Structures are given as C-alpha cells and as structure tokens.
Amino acid sequence: MALITMDSIDQHWVTLNEGAQKEAEALGVSVTFMSPNTKDDAQQIECVNNAVAGGYEAIMVAANGPDAISSALKEAQSSGVKIVYVDSPANVDAEATFSTDNKAAGRTAGEEMLKALEAAGVTSGSIGIINVNAATDSCVMREEGFRSAFEGKGFTLLETQYGEGDAAKSQSIAENYITQGVVGIFGCNEGSTTGAGNAIKASGKDGIIGVGFDKSDAILGLIDDGYLLCTMAQNPDVMGSKGVEACVKALEGDSLGGVVSDTGVSVLKK
Known part of the structure; x- marks a missing residue:
C-alpha cells in the first residue's frame, strides 16, 4: 500500500x-x-x-x-x-x-473563542482567519464551522487570508491582522496555528485570543506560554x-x- x-x-x-x-x-x-x-x-x-x-x-x-x-x-x-x-x-x-468532522470541530473552535472573549468582557470586534487555501476540503469545512459559531454575535469576521499551511507566511498574515486591531485569530491547520501564535507572541499584546487546529510541539508550547487559548487536536x-x-x-x-x-x-x- x-x-x-x-x-x-x-x-x-x-x-x-x-x-x-x-x-x-x-x-x-x-x-x-x-x-x-x-x-x-x-x-x-x-x-x-x-x-x-x-x-x-x-x-x-x-x-x-x-x-x-x-x-x-x-x-x-x-x-x-x-x-x-x-x-x-x-x-x-x-x-x-x-x-x-471538520465542520463540527471548526464550530467548536469558534465557540471556545467566543467563550473566552465574552469572559474577558469583549462583545464586539474583528476576527482574522488564516486558512491553507480555498480548495482543501478539510480546512474549508473548518472555516465554515468556525464562522457559523459567530452568526448574530456582534463580531466582524474579516476576509480569509491564505498562508498555504506555511508557518512563516501565516505569521506575516497574523501580524497584519494584529495591526488592524483584531480581538481574535483562528488558524485552520498546523502551520496556520503556529504562525498565529508566533505573531501574537511577537506583538507583545494581551487580549488577542488565538485558537487553532492540530497538535504539534510548537503549538502545545504556545498554549503553555499563554499565546494560544486552545487547539482542536485530531x-x-x-x-x-x-x-x-x-x-x-x-x-x-x-x-x-x-x-x-x-x-x-x-x-x-x-
């Protein structure tokens, strides 16, 4: 095989x-x-x-x-x-x-971010999404699920940016989102999530909620250090x-x- x-x-x-x-x-x-x-x-x-x-x-x-x-x-x-x-x-x-079940898992990711934002007293603001590309079925479903969690919740979900699953490209995208004043960033796969966490770390800003997908040593380290809230581990x-x-x-x-x-x-x- x-x-x-x-x-x-x-x-x-x-x-x-x-x-x-x-x-x-x-x-x-x-x-x-x-x-x-x-x-x-x-x-x-x-x-x-x-x-x-x-x-x-x-x-x-x-x-x-x-x-x-x-x-x-x-x-x-x-x-x-x-x-x-x-x-x-x-x-x-x-x-x-x-x-x-990527759509369900993406919705869970959105719900986790929403809970954390509400717990911090944040009820509005913009949220960035970093995906791999517009074609990969699993990641497209995650994004759909994530977006569905925010319907009617008073937050603005920005246009998705694509980093091809590359951590460095994804970090640049996340840094750009941070300059726009986002309150949260969602990474749709391992590289996207690592990039988002590294950008939040580099920004030195508190209060940006990072949520992602997949489990790697880098992602677990970013969660331990408080730069990512959580990740959806497959x-x-x-x-x-x-x-x-x-x-x-x-x-x-x-x-x-x-x-x-x-x-x-x-x-x-x-």
Whole structure:
C-alpha cells in the first residue's frame, strides 16, 4: 500500500504515518509513505502515478484539493487500485473515508473563542482567519464551522487570508491582522496555528485570543506560554490505522460501501 498525504513535514502527517505503520505491522502488510515535500497538486498527482506504476495495490490518500487529483485517482482505480481517504477526500468515490468532522470541530473552535472573549468582557470586534487555501476540503469545512459559531454575535469576521499551511507566511498574515486591531485569530491547520501564535507572541499584546487546529510541539508550547487559548487536536494515528485496516478488507474483497467515519477531535487547553 502507498500512503500519500498533503506533505511529509507536518507532525500531523508524520503521526498519521506512524499509526498506519503500526497497523501494517500488526496485519503483516507493507505501507510506503510517499508524500510530497510540500502541499502541491502536481507533486501529489505524481505520487499517485508513481504508486500505480510501482504496482501498489491500494492507496491511502489525503487529497490536497477535491478536484485536482481526481483524474489521477480515477486512472488508479481503472488499474484495479483500491482508494481509501484519510483526513481529506477528493471528489471520487472511494472504499472508505476516515477523517475529522471538520465542520463540527471548526464550530467548536469558534465557540471556545467566543467563550473566552465574552469572559474577558469583549462583545464586539474583528476576527482574522488564516486558512491553507480555498480548495482543501478539510480546512474549508473548518472555516465554515468556525464562522457559523459567530452568526448574530456582534463580531466582524474579516476576509480569509491564505498562508498555504506555511508557518512563516501565516505569521506575516497574523501580524497584519494584529495591526488592524483584531480581538481574535483562528488558524485552520498546523502551520496556520503556529504562525498565529508566533505573531501574537511577537506583538507583545494581551487580549488577542488565538485558537487553532492540530497538535504539534510548537503549538502545545504556545498554549503553555499563554499565546494560544486552545487547539482542536485530531487523531491522525487513528486515521492511519483505520485506513490500513480498510485497505486490507477491500483487497480481501469486502465491500465497505464508501463509509465515512469520524475519527474525533479533542479541545486542548493549558
């Protein structure tokens, strides 16, 4: 089996791979982690094509976007390769999907920020959102959920800015938001959240509520130091292990019916 995630650097994907490798060892199968170095559609398509050319029987994929990779996945399926989604699906039917209910988790993130703002006596103001891009399904759903928590609440949610999941780019975006006087910043993934926390830290300003997504050492450090309120921690190891299990069942001839399973989320605070 091949495991193709959006990149090979974020701790989220490293942990997902660890979960997959552990399950693969238990089931006596082999998983190759063959992800691009950076979030790039062309590189991800190349990984899919390489897996097909290399004779892999199943591909677990976290799609960078819902459409760009679709034709490559359809070609893989026509070659008899089984497709299972982990974290983020594309617009192609697959055996199964294991991901966070991102819209619900995004709403939870919004509710946590709202509670903190209200507890501080802040009932209005602008809020910045840093997302990866406008295409990645998981992150788009998180933003939708987050925005829904603020409907009718008296806050202004600014136009989303995109940092491509890069912590340095995201920090620059957050710094720009801070100069606009925002009361809160939401990061939609690991790099976005790290950038937001670093910008709040660098600003030296109190009272900006930072909320984000994913769990990394950098993010946990920013929460401990008080620069981020909380993060929505997914369970990428569960996505990886369940993905391998589903691939094995599909290869053994079981019909999984395209089932979508929520792998859960936890709110991590100081």
